[in-house]
Amino acid sequence: MQLNTLIARQIVERATKIIQFPVNVMDENGQIIGSSDPSRLHRTHEGALLAIHDNRTVEINQTVASTLIGVKEGINLPILYQDQVIGVVGISGLPDDVRSYGELVKMTAELIVEQEALMAQIQWNKRHREELLLQLIQGSTLNENQLISIAQRLDLNLSQPRIAAAVKVIPKHGQPLTLEHLQKLVHLLEYPERDNIVGIVSVSMNEVVVLKPVTLIDGCWNHKEEKARVKRLLKRVAQEADFTIKIAIGQYFPGLAGLARSYETAKATLANSGHSKEAILFYHEHKLSVLVEGLKQDQWRRDQLTEPLDKLRQQDTKGVLIKTLRVFFEQDCDLAQACAALHIHRNTLRYRLDKIEEATDLKINNLDHKVQLYLALKCA
Structure with missing residues (x-):
């Protein structure tokens, strides 16, 4: 994890709401990348270099400040992430006046860093989940072991039998479709956690795909049970979102290669739904119409x-x-x-x-x- 100007700015803004003293944030090289005094930006802070090198709090009085470059009176505390020094937060002022605020500002800085690291990890997971989903529904060039290895790093179980569902978002009151609509739907599909693999396949095509786990009994899955789950999803969408959805659920095919075939049946069922008012469509209930639609091409x-x-x-x-x-x-x-x-x-x-x-x-x-x-x- 590295400090950047965006994180540094957040630390300064949060800290200056707590205390009335000037605050600076220095990166791992001792350069000021965030400050309540813009004139000090992009300068090297030698006091910060000492704090980084020794991993300790460095207090600077008037005498010491006169011997160092880019330094004013104050206190400088190392910012730690996973026990590693990644930067320094400094408070300008007489050491006796600012000392009591040091640990509070340091804690604030480290909480912001941890929050940003967590968000970055969430975004990384989301991006790689979508990449894995695309590999699975488009017929991956990777072998099965490679796909399983990627899934394990994302804490996903690909040995679980799954079916593909294609979902279309329909904004209310004639509103235009936005990325936020699709992101909201992804959130509703991912939480509460059901081991779904969800991704926005295409914003322009209004296509969200979910690979849903199913339980097989003698090679078959329970359509009634799945319809009940989807009805619960529709209820949550009605309560929490400003859009409605139409969802098409594909056929089950065994193995990882079967996911691409399942997706094709779901996608074709949704495309064939036309002006149908049905919100839940199962491929097996519209099989002939879907297959005939292919003949029209x-x-x-x-x-x-x-x-x-x-x-x-x-x-x-x-x-x-x-x-x-x-x-x-x-x-x-x-x-x-x-x-x-x-x-x-x-x-x-x-x-x-x-x-x-x-x-x-x-x-x-x-x-x-x-x-x-x-x-x-x-x-x-």
């Missing part, structure tokens, strides 16, 4: 799948038949439920299905043809 496959609807539209200018087909599938091909949802008679539904078959050359009761029609709607 390939134009010729999409054209082939939607061809039956193109034929149907030519004869269905008012969209009645397409709406009927959509409701029919939404009701799991149950004729009675479809009639109730459409508020039509069973014979009317049968007539419309016949017209759909005629326009598309596909038979509703043929499983292969039925799948083609269903995928056509999904890809439309």
Whole structure:
């Protein structure tokens, strides 16, 4: 740990709120890097050099001050961090007047140093956790032993089975998304501690990823238990944050390599959620829609799948038949439920299905043809 001008300035500001005497902070080389008297900055303080060399408090009276460079009357105390001298804090004034304040100012300086060191360690851990997360979800070039070694230094257990979840932040009241929103979400995901590995993958893409531990029983994890956890998270977000979230939870795949596949399923599920009002989405509940969405990226496959609807539209200018087909599938091909949802008679539904078959050359009761029609709607 090294003193810098920012820490030195904090020490001076805090100390001068406690005492009315001038305060200086010197680095490990005895140079003044913080002072209540700006004219003394960047000068070497020989009294501080003595305090550093001998690791002791150095009092300087008028006589001694006249023999040293850059020195005034006062007291100089070494600043320790982990039993090492990293600098000096000095109070200017008659030694008899400032002596009683010395230990108080020294303690203040060392507390500030420890706080800064702790914050630096937290930031280091956070940065390296995010780097590890990226390695895991993007398919690392490092081998498994290297990843495990990195995780151990961060006090993370990679032997624990995990699933990936992708989270989108939705600011309230039309506010713009900010980094602070994402950082707040990361904090909510990390505390209370659940051994989550969390990172902001992209601010511009509004993407926070969490690798969540799960308990496997016969190779399967409990979806209900995970949904209950996510509901508790949503409740905390509602209470503590000025945004809402949408979270997509991927499939479980074994091994470290499986984390990248889990992330892909979570990311695809979130991307496929569109205007859905669901706040919690599980890949296994939207699997077909997610997989079909991938087909849309390939134009010729999409054209082939939607061809039956193109034929149907030519004869269905008012969209009645397409709406009927959509409701029919939404009701799991149950004729009675479809009639109730459409508020039509069973014979009317049968007539419309016949017209759909005629326009598309596909038979509703043929499983292969039925799948083609269903995928056509999904890809439309």
